[in-house]
Amino acid sequence: MSDVLTSTPKAVSGPANFLDERLGGGAFLKRNLRKIFPDHWSFLLGEIALYSFVVLLLTGTFLTLWFKPSMMEIAYDGSYAPLKGVMMSEAYASSLEISFDVRGGLLIRQMHHWAALLFVAGMMVHALRVFFTGAYRKPREINWLIGVLLLTLALAEGLTGYSLPDDLLSGAGLRITEGVAISLPLVGTYITFFLFGGEYPGGDVISRFYSLHILLIPGILLALVSAHMVLMWVQKHTQMPGKGRTNQNVVGAPFYPAFMAKAGAYFLFTLGVIAGLATFTQINPIWIFGPYTPADVSAGSQPDFYMGFLEGALRIMPPWEINLFGTSHAGTLPLSVLIPALVPMGIIMTGLALYPFLERWVTGDHREHHIADRPRNNPHRTSIGVSAITFYGVLWLLGANDEIAANFHISLNMTTYAGRVLIFVAPALAYLIAYRMCLGLQRSDQAVISHGVESGVIKRLPHGEFIEVHTPPAEDMEAHLRGKEAVPMLPVAEDGAGIPPAGMRGPLGRLRARMSKAYGGEKIPLEDGHGHGHDEHAAIEHGEAHGGDEEHAAVGAGGDDRSLTH
């Protein structure tokens, strides 16, 4: 405590002065240095994605220094003995060079791949956090849309990157990409010929994917990530409900110095974990697979996890194909490719993009929201989310149905038949279960508010009965629970003559009204006024009103002391 700064040191004030005189950033810093960031573990999920992206940019740039995006066939002449003299593309040869002839090359290559997985996974859980807490609501819809775009682009970025090394495994992925592209109605052959520069595989696709992978898509990603951050900064982060937190404030730690340091540490954690994974867990050992040839495939080949759901969808599809115009040379619809390739992805991405707007349409809620919902407090939203996760999860698991069949000794065909049923049944079941669970959790919140929490203090009454003393919840916890608010609903009530309000007539209007009634409203009010004695209720209200020590004690004695001997 001896050294305390009383004036800005020259080393800082000099440059700061120089910049301020030219840029005038003083006002900005005055407003923003102490910008407040709320704290909650789930707010860190997006940061995982952000920092993984930074790691991808750094490691990816390192890889470009040696990688040769060329499909020219050469005889391998590097130091990996088993492939010496084998004909392969320069892309594959240079990937081997990075792995075996560049010190640290294997480490960085594996870090790049692990960071890619973490990037996508981080975005997914972050998006789920935002969804389940309703943080996409006004004014954050635009940032939500940017997020959906980011997720889509990340899949494209992963797909192009995965194809670059041109080993047997990456080629299998490319072949599937081609099979899907060529199946598109009307434009399929055009798209594949333009993409591959002619017939598959041609000699161009690696260099084309390369420019997409290292320039175009990362450029767009970077722009969108920046926009995402700026919007978050301007709109300020949402916060969890709690003591002293309202829709009009932010409670937390200042950017400088606390949040800044924490964010720095968090970046380092992400980087450190990626480095650790790359050190101890081998990923994509391309030298084992050998160079790509369309004539071969390595059995049990699996795509990266984020493509697994598409793989699963392709696997459970029945063999449907339609020839609209019989034998004439047009009109073939390979549904067993088109449906699995487009429909699940379409449902998920479109659903994500539209959800904030659909919800607003159904609830008629046009207010700004800065307090995050607890998932239980909007049971239909939570159930829809859980249902979507289940849909995705079933497809994802079926992307590995061969492994499942082998590990659990069930027939492969059984897993496929089960998948065809589960893809419809499981999301519906998940919806019902999640809905019940939300209501159950709401009820337990209600119990805490109405009856207090179990204190652990057992009291023996004069007539011999044992009771456990209940006390009101602690202030901050109660504030957290009371952050709940009924899900808004449209004014759907019919007037005296049985006529629904304007906008609720007609088939669409009636559907909207019905959905609003189901979706909105308070399912389990926090205060249940019935079934318990008057004085108990009064006592709790009394406790709330003052919140001091004596009141707590008083409530402890006279509160809702439930018998343990019932």
Added chain:
Amino acid sequence: MTDNEHEIEQPDERVPKRVIGTPPPGTSMLGTAEVTQAEEEAPGVNLQDETKARKAEKIVAFCFMITFVAAIAFIISYVVFQVGSPEATGTSNMALGTSLTVAILSLAIGIVVWVRQIMPKYSLVQERHPMVSDEDVRGVVEKTFIEGANESGFVKRKLLRRTLLLGAAPLGLIPLVLLRDLDNSKMPGSQFNKLLRHTVWGEKTKDGKPRKLVVEGTGQPIRAADFNSPGGILSVVPEGYEHDLNALAKATLILIKFRPEELKSGVKQNWTHDGIVAYSKICTHVGCPAALYEQNTHHILCPCHQSTFDAADGAKVIFGPAARPLPQLPITVDSEGYLIAQGDFEVPPGPSYWERGDAEAEARAKGGQA
């Protein structure tokens, strides 16, 4: 700092504990511990206890020292460990990776301890304001917009507006037009699909002979008499195109030897030779090589999405998403007894596409073999 402050930061973590169990000691349930903010500078900024902070400082310094040592270790490892063989590369990877991981993680841990135990605990409050701008600001903007629109003449001068749109439309098409030559074949787009109908099996060799079937990898031609054990299977490519990936993507075959009595009606008998049948190896689903074969069931299995084809019965689909059988290639032997192609596939091999049509029905109508 007090416990209370900490709870505000981590509400979700603490709440369930108290709902489920009994309250943790020292909380406000039966009497709040007084919030001690002895050293407080400003509301919401709670300084750490100095003795604790001093202890933390030592931990942080220790972490930073580890980072120093590990970073030096990284540089030394880079110089000491060479790469090349899988073993040497593995050692280098382990040394570099471990030192990097340790260096970075201990730096991270140091900073976290610093933030949590040395920096104050904060619970600062900042106001939010609605995103929407004030009414009068919006009024001014609207007025300015209208003024500018009128001043520019864009509203009044129709000719200007229309010709601008007219000019912009083809200009916007230029990027698309420029992409036309992405395809190198220099043929009209409507002809692309014609290429897909043919494979190199339909072409004679340079000296005018039918094309031999050769083993993938070795390039050896196959004498029918040598491929004689029933249940045998070979991956086969066209002679002269052993390393042409474009050719292989359509023309690779799977060659299977049957006992004559095993063959069922789906197999075109006069396209076989002595129980040897050739099917396209390119899956009719999305084009993976259908590379797995089960001898006793005669099933060809595609590892990608598990389409299963009955090789004894014209490779018709018995399971999975593939909608069509693997096309059979007509084969025979030449004068020396080597397996050769009689001609091309009757239908396009590989995945379906819009212009494919019902090629199987078309072939049948043309009086192809039963």
